[in-house]
Amino acid sequence: MSNIWRNGKYNLIEKIIRRYPDLQEVLETCNFQPSIKREASRLIVVQPKVAIACNLPKAFTEGNCEIDFSNIILRGLKISLKHEEILTQLMTGLNTPPDWSCRRFLKQLDQNNFQVNLGKTTLILSELETLNLCLCVDKVCQEYKKSIIEFENTLESWDFEFVDIANIRGFILFSVGQKLWKLMQQFADEFDYSKGKSEWHLFHHEDISIRVSRGIRDHAFILPRFDSDLSLLPNNKINIIYKINDIYFQSIERGKVTYWQQDIGLRGTWTAKYTKQWLLEKYIPKVISYYLDKFKLSEAELLNEIINYKGDAYGGKLRVQIKEINEIKDLLPYLRNIQSWLHIYKENIAATLLQSYYQAFIDLVRNTDCSITGIDYIMRNLLRVKWKNTQEEIPRDSTHWTFKHAMNCLDEQVARINNSKYENSFKADLITRTFIWIIENGKINFSQAQLNAAKHALQPLWEQSRFEMRHVYVNR
Incomplete structure (x- = not known):
């Protein structure tokens, strides 16, 4: 240094x-x-x-x-x-x-x-x-x-895990068994675009990869991830990686297209999302039907070799898009992502990023049934925020705590952050944990306006947490 x-x-x-x-x-x-x-x-x-x-x-x-x-x-x-x-x-x-x-x-x-x-x-x-x-x-x-x-x-790659190994940078779409992968390779080799003009002659087999192309325009590059230095998935499953060559983008922009983004689409470069859809709904079914009788294979056995990753790149279940959320519990996957981000965030956060988030979610959970379980957990979180004390210094006698006390503490946090320039990430973490607990365990009476306000406030915060967890804190 x-x-x-x-x-x-x-x-x-x-x-x-x-x-x-x-x-x-x-x-x-x-x-x-x-x-x-x-x-x-x-x-x-x-x-x-x-x-x-x-x-x-x-x-x-x-x-x-x-x-x-x-x-x-x-x-x-x-x-x-x-x-x-x-x-x-x-x-x-x-x-x-x-x-x-x-x-x-x-x-x-x-x-x-x-x-x-x-x-x-x-x-x-x-x-x-x-x-x-x-x-x-x-x-x-x-x-x-x-x-x-x-x-x-x-x-359209946000929902797929990013990988950077052995000079290969791409996204994991899903996984298949070795038997199915070999058939996929064999089909691509048999239907190379230089060997015929049918609708399926659109491949070029390069080493272990499959190039989806008509010879003029490349659609996508598919590679298996089964490097011996990496831990294999259970039962010898192979990750299917979506990759686009930098050289290909450069060649596009040297031609008639000014920006590589202009070439994205069904007739040009396929997105990660469409490539996954095409592989699962068209290519693999075609491969299975083509070789089924020829090799006397079991269709059920081959279909069982497909592991279709559902959910986001952090391993969660398939999520409803924020704008489409109508059920309050569908907010939980996003709140958990934000809480994970706040937990490892060691710097302060500008208060402007959190002010509308605090207010909207406090309003959303305001009419929660007072019989909610875990009121002691809720209050200990909020008192740690309020007093900046350790767990041991917080009073242990929780018999007098009610949800009304929790709402008073939460309202105090709104007043505080509205008069603050920045927020300690530890406090934001505790408050987010509180929101998660209330939504997960409480019976909440809320209006459409309150839900819409929460969704609106959640979007920018979640987008920042998604970006930083994927690109800034990737090695933590």
Whole structure:
């Protein structure tokens, strides 16, 4: 690790500058000229004290960035961050002041100085330099995040587990047995697009992968995941991975199509969701019917080899889309995802992200039957939030607690967060656990308006938790 501020030469220069204010004014002329430039996937954001040049991610291609400083002490220092470092270090706490402790890469040392951790480099920046850095990071990370979200939205891949192994990056669609996979490969080889012109001659068998294509336009690449270094699924099941080659995207954009997103569709590049649907509803049934009599196979046995992953990428059961929720318990999978995110979130969270969430869900559970079980659990959570005390310091005599006490505590939290700039993630975790318990165990009388408000407030919070759990906290 490079500890820039510990270098004696830099410390000496800094002392001289602080001793002679006039010299500081001269050095200000060395500041960068603020600007924002974007050309394709190249983004350059410049503030007087800091400049970041970033290659934004594109489909499966990872991005990177380089950070420069105008300060004479740091002049010549170039900090390069890889894709993973941008996501894990810079992405949290966007659009928040440095002193709110919402950003993972910052630590406030005193009123005027911050410790900054960028990649493997640690340095000390003044308040102004830190503000400039944050402004650059905000713009870069907003575009970086936007690129990743557009990629996942376009390919309809959010509901599938992302994998990155042996230079293969893709999404697990479902699993099959080895016998069925061999038949799928054999069919693709027999119906190679170079061997005929029927509607099923649309494959090209490459090593262990299956390329779905007409020879002109690639639809999808399907690969098995059964690397010997990885733990096999029970009964030798093989994960089917959906993959798109970066080279393919590049070739599209060198042609008539300006952006790879324009090629997404049934006649172009298939999405992950459609590819799974096509494999399960058309391809595999065709393979089974084609070889059934020829090899005297059991249709039931082959169909039994399909493990159709249902639910989201975190292993939950199939969820109702937030906008389509009509039953209050259908909110629970989303609340559990948010609670898991808050549990590992170590930084503060901007209060604006939680204010409508607290209010809407408190209103939603307000008319809960007072006979709800676990009132002691509910109150202990809320008192830990209110008093910031440990479990042992909370009164153990819970005989007087009622749901009315719980609602009073929850209303106090709304008043508190509406007057706060940021929220401790531990408190948000406890309050979310409380919502989960009440919805899971209570008999709640709620209106359509209250449910709609809860859904509306839940959407942005869940989308942020989904993005960060998938791309920021992936290695935690």
